[in-house]
Amino acid sequence: xxxxxxxxxxxxxxxxxxxxxxxxxxxxxxxxxxxxxxxxxxxxxxxxxxxxxxxxxxxxxxxxxxxxxxxxxxxxxxxxxxxxxxxxxxxxxxxxxxxxxxxxxxxxxxxxxxxxxxxxxxxxxxxxxxxxxxxxxxxxxxxxxxxxxxxxxxxxxxxxxxxxxxxxxxxxxxxxxxxxxxxxxxxxxxxxxxxxxxxxxxxxxxxxxxxxxxxxxxxxxxxxxxxxxxxxxxxxxxxxxxxxxxxxxxxxxxxxxxxxxxxxxxxxxxxxxxxxxxxxxxxxxxxxxxxxxxxxxxxxxxxxxxxxxxxxxxxxxxxxxxxxxxxxxxxxxxxxxxxxxxxxxxxxxxxxxxxxxxxxxxxxxx
Numbered sequence: 001x002x003x004x005x006x007x008x009x010x011x012x013x014x015x016x017x018x019x020x021x022x023x024x025x026x027x028x029x030x031x032x033x034x035x036x037x038x039x040x041x042x043x044x045x046x047x048x049x050x051x052x053x054x055x056x057x058x059x060x061x062x063x064x065x066x067x068x069x070x071x072x073x074x075x076x077x078x079x080x081x082x083x084x085x086x087x088x089x090x091x092x093x094x095x096x097x098x099x100x101x102x103x104x105x106x107x108x109x110x111x112x113x114x115x116x117x118x119x120x121x122x123x124x125x126x127x128x129x130x131x132x133x134x135x136x137x138x139x140x141x142x143x144x145x146x147x148x149x150x151x152x153x154x155x156x157x158x159x160x161x162x163x164x165x166x167x168x169x170x171x172x173x174x175x176x177x178x179x180x181x182x183x184x185x186x187x188x189x190x191x192x193x194x195x196x197x198x199x200x201x202x203x204x205x206x207x208x209x210x211x212x213x214x215x216x217x218x219x220x221x222x223x224x225x226x227x228x229x230x231x232x233x234x235x236x237x238x239x240x241x242x243x244x245x246x247x248x249x250x251x252x253x254x255x256x257x258x259x260x261x262x263x264x265x266x267x268x269x270x271x272x273x274x275x276x277x278x279x280x281x282x283x284x285x286x287x288x289x290x291x292x293x294x295x296x297x298x299x300x301x302x303x304x305x306x307x308x309x310x311x312x313x314x315x316x317x318x319x320x321x322x323x324x325x326x327x328x329x330x331x332x333x334x335x336x337x338x339x340x341x342x343x344x345x346x347x348x349x350x351x352x353x354x355x356x357x358x359x360x361x362x363x364x365x366x
Contacts, residue, residue, distance in 0.1 A: 006098030019073035021244035056293035107221035283356035327357035
């Protein structure tokens with residue numbers, strides 16, 4: 001399954017710089033003026049998981065294929081975006097196509113870099129974006145109610161959908177996101193959510209773009225943002241985009257040494273990927289053979305047939321069984337042969353719930 005992360009925020013807060021840092025490519029033009037980005041920049045980034053390299057080493061695999069994530073740099077939103085300000089409607093449409101949102105917030109002072117509102121205020125900046133997303137969802141829902149109203153004349157079964165939509169309208173008018181609507185997981189609201197894919201129902205990770213001085217200790221902007229995120233049940237990552245963008249010219253060992261000098265264990269990309277996986281409830285399983293060792297991304301809780309479908313839909317349709325070795329057992333027993341000899345390779349059926357790190361081989365017949 002594809003994981004797509006949309007980078008959003010006000011203009012000129014460092015989104016394109018962070019995109020370049022995360023992808024280690026200079027794909028996104030980065031300049032000191034609003035709307036430097038018009039079309040969304042996209043990059044497919046490997047999710048580097050050291051476990052798959054260890055599996056490949058033991059199995060003698062010719063190549064390693066990591067899971068991937070699509071990073072999308074979406075142009076800056078401004079106040080009034082939901083009404084089309086700053087090409088807002090187009091940009092909001094770009095967000096709708098993503099799985100999760102990385103909300104970049106400027107948390108550093110620099111008189112040489114223009115702020116669209118003339119000053120730095122991390123919470124105000126977040127609230128501007130979040131209100132525009134709520135308004136956009138409100139507009140989508142109003143259009144849907146209009147169409148449902150026409151159908152209701154001939155189909156009385158539509159009435160419950162209209163009633164729940166009207167409740168949700170009030171919820172949006174109060175400035176609240178779709179994610180906090182009390183009846184979101186019950187029918188008919190669940191159908192409405194699946195159909196309209198509300199912007200404010202997407203998982204959000206706040207990304208504080210800081211200067212190097214703030215990496216060790218939070219400044220006031222970051223403290224305010226963290227307090228706000230705590231109230232929302234959200235999380236804040238702290239990234240120095242300028243520093244990470246420079247990593248593109250360095251080797252992995254040099255990057256590790258640089259991060260260590262600031263007491264940082266993970267690069268910005270690693271932080272984003274790990275938190276997105278956790279936030280979206282994703283895990284990885286592995287397939288290993290002489291040709292390749294590969295990581296596959298699935299939703300935590302998926303049963304074996306559905307997990308097999310990410311390789312090919314035929315694997316799910318004709319699923320017979322799965323041969324499973326836990327990652328730690330595969331390593332400890334020095335591969336598949338050793339795992340079989342030790343009796344730690346299991347045969348699982350259709351009801352088996354795949355675990356993170358499982359090494360799997362599917363048997364199927366179509």
